[in-house]
Amino acid sequence: MNDPASLAAALTSCPLPIMDHKEVVLPHGAGGKLSQRLIQNIILPQFRNEFLQPLHDGAVLSIHGARLAFSTDSYVVNPLFFPGGDIGDLAVNGTVNDLAMCGAQPLYLSAAFIIEEGLPMDDLWRIVQSMRRAADRAGIALVTGDTKVVDRGKGDKIFINTSGIGFIPEGRAIQPGRAAVGDKILISGQIAVHGIAIMSVREGLEFESEIASDTAPLNSLVEALFAASNNIHVLRDPTRGGATSALSEIAEAAQVGIRLDESSLPISEEVKGACEILGLDPLYVANEGKLLAFVPASDADAILAAMRAHPLGRGAAIIGEVVAEHPRFVTMKTRVGGTRVVEMLSGEQLPRIC
Amino acid sequence: MKFMDEYRDEKLAHKLIAEIKRTVTRPWVLMEVCGGQTHSIVKYGIDRLLPKEVELVHGPGCPVCVTALETIDKAHAIAQRPNVIFCSFGDMLRVPGSEADLLVLKSRGADIRIVYSPIDCLKIARENPHKQVVFFAIGFETTAPANAMAVWQAKKQGISNFSILVSHVLVPPAISAILQSPDNRVQGFLGPGHVCTVVGYREYEPLATQFRVPIVITGFEPLDLLEGTLMAVRQLEEGRAEVENQYPRVVQRDGNRVAQQIVESVFEVCDRNWRGVGSIPQSGYALRPDFAAYDAERLFDVGAIATQESGVCISGLVLRGAKKPHHCSAFGKACTPEHPLGATMVSAEGACAAYYAYGRHLQPQDFAAKGQPS
Known part of the structure; x- marks a missing residue:
């Protein structure tokens, strides 16, 4: 590449990405704006294709007439064991849910373990058992895998990656871009539970009643929703970055406005209390067993009833709607009747001083 | 949630708003002093529910924002030392x-930890006897007792590998500085509820008298802020200038004596440089000589650090209530929470950051519907 023309071509086709940070910082992994920027500026330019473009929880692939969903996720949670679950069931449920959010019936999973030397064998045994139980519960098979062990200090006890494929039945078309004006937005239960469960262990906080993670496979709930109506536009599990990040991404993808009603958000008393103490906004806190559904108003009641009839959707509620006004923005009617914009966070939510 | 939802009740909020509308006859400018109050006001859209005569301007009470750049650079210099x-x-x-922020320094290998209480640092110090544990002791009178207690406990327990970098600031000198500034517009204050929980509000009485301004010690929930506003507007309309307490469920006139005693035994009042405002005499705390062994600035000899602030940033004017965030040409453009140019954008408590987080950098044309944020 010595001649100026090809050098210029290389420079214009592959510009040095403009990044604000010279090094990767933790907020790049927090699911907010910095995560988005990392993907947009560093990863997408190299791999742009029609399957990746929708930036959904998984890719939808057509193979010899069959539509398959394919998804992957890595799990790096600390602590490994927390009230309500551990890194094992989280790793299985997370990928099962990503597939289910594509409207797919999850079928097969892979698992790759990166283990730091010194991890107690008992811990590994507990984690693997918990993965097996989660796989049984979700009705999927773990069919391939890999293990690597790294030097002490080169990893944090154990990292797990799972990938999965699922089958998408006829008549289902789930995509963030399909959110349409008039759609009702449903949440399958109380928000912010997982994040607060993890944080209270990490910070050594004790509350009157233990807050347990909501980690759960959502595929049977999704099937129950489709049994009630095929007319579902978008499904999304609001994990890291919380409900806000998921809703902002959908508003952006579909170029629609989203209006929430603060008083309709289901939040448990314990989580509300923990958020007040820690200075956190539950809208930005992670969930691991909840889904958001965008459905036409005509079908909303039937789908809400189907959610509530399912054990994982008992606390379901309609929390807002899709509007034509203020496209790409999420706004919220506050409890006292004011209105505000709900913005995606830059990085992690940091506890406030006062 | 009990003791929380009651203070966010929509019906009661609208009763208070109606009462403010009935009371007000002409324009008034009120300043809420605390960052926490600013945050609530913008989060719940309270300022937009008020009649147009009542303008809320946002005060200097965000401790993160007003911490001098020089002090932050010192903190960064210490944080990068090995063994810290x-x-x-x-x-x-x-x-x-x-040059960077603490998150970036962490990514480069510095051992940086978030704590909820300075007392947690003592545990870290005991568990890491060969390391120096340094706590960044910032804040108003509210956080001073816990910070003082950490130092006092360290001395009592003989923990010698713990120190604090002190950048404490005090509210009354800041209020006084605002009222004396030539471009002052503030006619009444919503006083700092949690600061007064610690120090009480005796100190505010001479301010109200000397400058003829009403000061209503106010809480942080929507109903607190609305009631505080109503009380301040009533005083202004009636020509009174007194200290009133809207927040009696927490605040007493004498404050918390035990907390004050620990602060007095560890800290002494000193001059302090405020980011965006400049030096205010007798407006901060420093460690007393008896506790010099716990002073990180002495221990690490970070010396004088020269700093340069952005030229466009108007945070000084915002902190004094003379301007609002959207009056700044850089707001939401060159200056965002990811790339703050000045004091008031750096913390979630800062007025610029609160305006940004709740979408106020967006242009009116982004919102077709009437009544949407602009």
């Missing part, structure tokens, strides 16, 4: 110094 565990409240991590 640097502990801080969470929202200081994203505050940029001249």
